[in-house]
Amino acid sequence: MASPKVQELFTEPACATNQAKSGKERKKGCAKALTPGAAAGGCCFDGAKITLQPITDVVHLVHGPIACEGNSWDSRNSWSTGSDLYRRGFTTDLGNLDIINGGEKKLYKAIRAAIEAHHPPAVFVYQTCVGALIGDDVAAVCKAATERFATPVIPVEAPGFVGSKSLGARLGGEALLDHVIGTIEPTDAGPTDINILAEYNVNGELDQIRPLLARLGIRLRTSITGDARYADVAACHTARVNMVVCSQALVTLARKMKERWDIPYFEGSFYGISDTSEALRTLAAMLVARGAEARLVERAEALIAEEEAKAQAALAPFKERLRGKRVLLYTGGVKSWSVISALQEVGMEVIGTSVRKSTAEDKAKIVELTGRDEVMIDQLPPREMYRMLKDGEADLLMSGGRTQFVALKARTPWVEINQERHHGYAGYDGMVTLVHQIDLTLSNPIWAQVRKPAPWESA
């Protein structure tokens, strides 16, 4: 069981929420008790898998019954520019006899079979509730397999019942720290190497970032993890700066990398024009402080000026069409505010944004952007959301896939902004894409048609 580790993650000093707490409250940790019969969201294993699965060239092996992998494999839009091994599902598919006899031998054999079939640079083994409950020592099996097969076999001990998806993401980070990062010394470490933490390359969003970085001569060693190669993750301790995109998930990893390898980090976002500029600016300044040539700052400013102008020009035609349109935002964390500025840029009005998963800092940003705190919504039950949309209080819902059908059944336009979406919204180009998608959605001719009652129904 991962208990000491979990305790440590709960009391993370670099976490903004924790900083705002009193010493006593901090000790209690942040394990929000889930309400049976009224809970939604993934488990710890889910979070660890989301965080690590985008290491594309390794085998991700799930040690558990069929539900854990059989019901979920190849379901995320995290793209790869290289190997597609990560898109196959691997599981020990624990059966009755395994439960009775223990699953360690089966796990060992499964690791061997995976290595023989695919020759991966590493195997990640995920513990699940059932594996933990029958007492399978995944760490020991991984250690034995690592020695026997001369291939790193990494235990990820984040069984579902330990906690939330976000805790799982952090436990995934711990696995990298304990077993992967720093195990390979790169021969090509340079003065402008960076890592991005908690960026999963959903719909290839890294391709909206990498060209910007490349033009500044900044090299992305790896994203942890999105479109990632094992060797790059193992060698990422030589990077000069870490940028944390979703602090909830991996700020602990960033802090520990700072302590162990002296890599400074900052929290930033590539969602929104001003945020992208701010991120590039910070990256340049921090790299220069660590020895990159000073002109990087100027070059960054030039690129920012050029790209912002280009983005503004691209957004201009939408302003007329989107002015005054009312948006209900239902997402969490960074996205609860990072998208707001982009929407305001084209004259749209945010009538509400959910802050369930937002930190105090996130909330402060929302107030700063909108000038009101009544836009912040803590709880919005689906029934109430449906009513708001049905009554026409918003022209558009932007949310994750879960609430998609609340909007659609209320015959209201909906734009996806979480991980299952079909477009990349990062960087300058991404924001233009997002606004373009909003425009396409709002102006779609179906709305007039589907809202009209049938001819035999009185309006």
Added chain:
Amino acid sequence: MARVVASTKALSTSPLKLSAPLGAAMAFMGIDGSMPLFHGSQGCTAFALVMLVRHFREAIPLQTTAMNEVSTILGGMENVEEALLNIARRAKPKVIGLISTALTATRGEDIGGDLKMILGRNKELAETNVVYVNAPDFEGSLETGWGKATTALIRALAEPARGREPPPRVNLLPGVHLTPGDIEHLKELIEAFGLEAVVLPDLSGSLDGHVPEAYVPTTLGGTTVEQAKSMGNARLTVAIGDHMRIAAETLHAKTGIPYVLFDRITGLEPVDRLMVCLSTVAGRPVPPKLRRARSQLVDAMLDGHFFFAGRSVAVAGEPDFLWTMAKLVGDMGGRLAAAVTTHPAAFLSELDCDRVQVGDFDDLEDEMLEAGGVDLVIANANARQLCRRHGTPLFRAGFPIFDRLGAAHQVTVGYRGTRDLIFQLGNILMECTGHESGMALPPHDLHAEQSHGQAAQAG
């Protein structure tokens, strides 16, 4: 005759199997005003929920008892009680399907006993039918869970007949391999004989993609509790698929209603049998409309057999799904070159091939390669990766289909459904001549075939 070969592998790669609790949850989707509840960690629910949403493109009611480490060790009765009370308060369902998972089954909880105690001491639950299903992940697969849930519903709800002369009514127990569209079509067929159909579970009322006028937190549509109770008041039970055998027997034992188990209702001969059966029960001749439909199917077989003859087809899926598709391919002169299923069902030994492999998509790939390549794969959407690798066309069928629209409306039963399925499969085989995969030419002249089609049109 085929050998059904059990899997001996430690490693399952790209799983074909889906969890039994997921199948059980799907059955409760076909009950009006119901809310299935997984007794497990919240990830068990989240994965199943996401998969159902992706397939049906509908909001899915599915809750969790949100087990954590502590409740797993101390026992989950309190979580079950709290969940039931919360759901009853918030969603006011008529039926709650309490479904065990691998987590609680491994622990060996006496859920049935706990439930009795919970219902005994909570008056608030008096109006709710709580139906318990024991369907752990490590026994069987999707079809197993669906069959068990249907059986549990019958045990809990169905009552023996009161009157002496049963009304012109037929009970229909469809397997999970039938879509909402299939069930809708079957109801029409039964009604065409002047019979009323009571379907359990009835996905055609709930997951057929309709837009309700108000927000409903439970399922909307499907078998009502009253209908399920009245199943003793019918002339006959028609069950479709071997995994519905126990449900049919249970209903027979409880109510005395005779049953007929159809191995499939796709294909000329099995549909003929269904027609004779319904005609006998109704005491009416087969209606002219259906005679016409039969004639159309006969014509489709005449037109289509050229394209199937000698072509090799691979089918992968749950046992009854595999049986249905493989038999139709055989009926049309195609060759079953590879067959992979999820658990060893004895009846599959009657398939016309050398062996039926119990396994995963990796096994399917092996079987295809051993067969020297195939012309067509029939499987769920998870076959997409391997089909792309080999350039083999994939006909998506079964569950899940997350990358196509209208999965719920695909109809492959009855004369009309069989006719359309022959057209769809035949069109793929017509387009993909087999040259690409190095297969032999189909045994007919394509040009002659085209002129035949044109002549038929002109006539």
